[in-house]
Amino acid sequence: MSDLDLLTQSLARNVRRWRTERGFTLDTLAARAGVSRGMLIQIEQARTNPSLGTVVKIGDALGVSVTTLLDYEQGPKVRVVPAEQVLRLWHTDAGSYSRLLVGTEAPGPLEMWDWRLMPGESSSSDPHPTGTVELLHVTAGELTLTVEGVEYRVPAGASAFFEAGAAHTYGNDGDVPTELVLAVSVPPVH
Structure with a gap:
């Protein structure tokens, strides 16, 4: 698996995890982050590689760092x-x-x-x-x-x-x- 694939899958898993832990719906997170619901769906399904700016917005909306969102070690521990x-x-x-x-x-x-x-x-x-x-x-x-x-x-x-x-x-x-x-x-x- 390439580094990009690993990061894309890690981001998908971690955004979904933190969104769920915060109790946010896709619509709630989209509004808080200023990112479209469609973009969040693509991110959570590991179908896109968003810009760093988008990742920062999502991290800020979730209250977690970019490092946490991209951490491939955050999977099932x-x-x-x-x-x-x-x-x-x-x-x-x-x-x-x-x-x-x-x-x-x-x-x-x-x-x-x-x-x-x-x-x-x-x-x-x-x-x-x-x-x-x-x-x-x-x-x-x-x-x-x-x-x-x-x-x-x-x-x-x-x-x-x-x-x-x-x-x-x-x-x-x-x-x-x-x-x-x-x-x-x-x-x-x-």
Whole structure:
């Protein structure tokens, strides 16, 4: 993929993300930015390469920098926390302890799930509402987490965080059952 294609897709994803997080309709953002609704549609569908001036206007209207709008790293974020990086916050000499496996801000509904995937099986999920995040911790086996076509290996003892507003799949490519604890945080409805 060329640098221009990468920037065009990043801009599309980030404008859509920030517009949705701000609760703006296309018409609202168009009015705030002084850019036509048609131009915004083309930008959000990655069908055009707008001028820098247009990007600046959109950034100003959204309250974010041009760098943020063009940042290709702003896509679905995935952070795998290796077992050795889990934080033990409290412990006793007798062996009791609490461990912070992985965390993120959760302003809306939060669900916790218990999953078991048998060898060779997988479960796909459509994108959740923008702003939805998932936290997971693998207790047995190895999870193959796929987010927007990119695979991440999460072995037993490791945890991960990802933005679930993108298509994702939980899979077991191993030969033993995979077990994990999964938390889903959905943003509140405004």
